[in-house]
Amino acid sequence: MPLRFSQDIKSLLEKLAEQPLTLGDILAETSERGFSLVISLLVLPFLLPAPPGLTGPLGTACIILAGQMALGRRSPWLPKRIAKVKFPNWFVLKLLQLLKKVTRVLEKITRPRLSNLARSPQAWRLNGICIAWLSVLLISPIPFTNPIPTVGILLLAVATLEADGLLMCISYGLTMLISLFFGFILYAIWQAPSLLPSLFK
Numbered sequence: 346m347p348l349r350f351s352q353d354i355k356s357l358l359e360k361l362a363e364q365p366l367t368l369g370d371i372l373a374e375t376s377e378r379g380f381s382l383v384i385s386l387l388v389l390p391f392l393l394p395a396p397p398g399l400t401g402p403l404g405t406a407c408i409i410l411a412g413q414m415a416l417g418r419r420s421p422w423l424p425k426r427i428a429k430v431k432f433p434n435w436f437v438l439k440l441l442q443l444l445k446k447v448t449r450v451l452e453k454i455t456r457p458r459l460s461n462l463a464r465s466p467q468a469w470r471l472n473g474i475c476i477a478w479l480s481v482l483l484i485s486p487i488p489f490t491n492p493i494p495t496v497g498i499l500l501l502a503v504a505t506l507e508a509d510g511l512l513m514c515i516s517y518g519l520t521m522l523i524s525l526f527f528g529f530i531l532y533a534i535w536q537a538p539s540l541l542p543s544l545f546k
Contacts, residue, residue, distance in 0.1 A: 351448040353382050353506075354389075358441045362434060368406060369428030372421050380421050381506040384410055384476060384498065389440050389447070390432075391483060391495040402430050404484030407498070411480055414473025417466060451503055459510025468513060472501050475520045482527050490527070497523050 357371060371383055387403045387410075406427045413421060432440070462468055479494040479501075497519050504512035 351444065351452065354385055354444055355441070355448075357382065357386060358444060362438060362441065365431045365434060367429050367431055368423055369425075372423065372428070380410055380414055381502040383421065385502045385506075386440075388480075388483070388495045388498045388502075389443060390436070391491040392443060392447070393439060400484060402427050404480055406430070407480035407483070408477050411473045411475075411477035415470050415477055416473070417470055447499070455503055455507050455509050455512055457508045458512070459514075460508050462510035463504070463508040463513060468510070469505070471517070472505050472513065475517065476501050479520060479523065482523065485527070487527070487530055490530070493526065494523055 357366075360366060368383060368387075371386070384407055387407050390403060391400075406423055409423060409427070410421055457463070476498050479497045482494040483491060483498070497516060500512060500516040500519065503509070504516055
């Protein structure tokens, strides 16, 4: 059975391919569902080599939207400068191709489960906190790591949209593992100056 996520994102991307829409236009069309849909749309490019100049606006928009979820807001908002961002037409077509692959995986692992948990205000806020934190890691200057937090964000966004409480719980665990991974990298970078002299003795 097709996921609401795949149907809605495909519809949005097809509209973007026909007539470029701003992020503000998309939020206006999707209402409360806009949180999960737009966050998914914002992070999908990070599974591909993103065009120059998109990383900052897209990552910042993710943090802003997730922060609103963490505060319990149900109506999404973006600053005018970010709301006016448009996806290049050629890039939208690439995202449509990527979406087919992502959807095939998600449809195998996602379905409504533990709905009381999934639809609770506490889970909504916690999802926002986790997505905001993963978005910070996403735009961190550590090279070649973008896809790692992207997977965590996508799973949380899809779990929220599909009311899949079990996938949310799995995503919380994955968020902790991703955080530990980035912590290990930062620790290694911090220790590198003291280790280099001993390597060249």
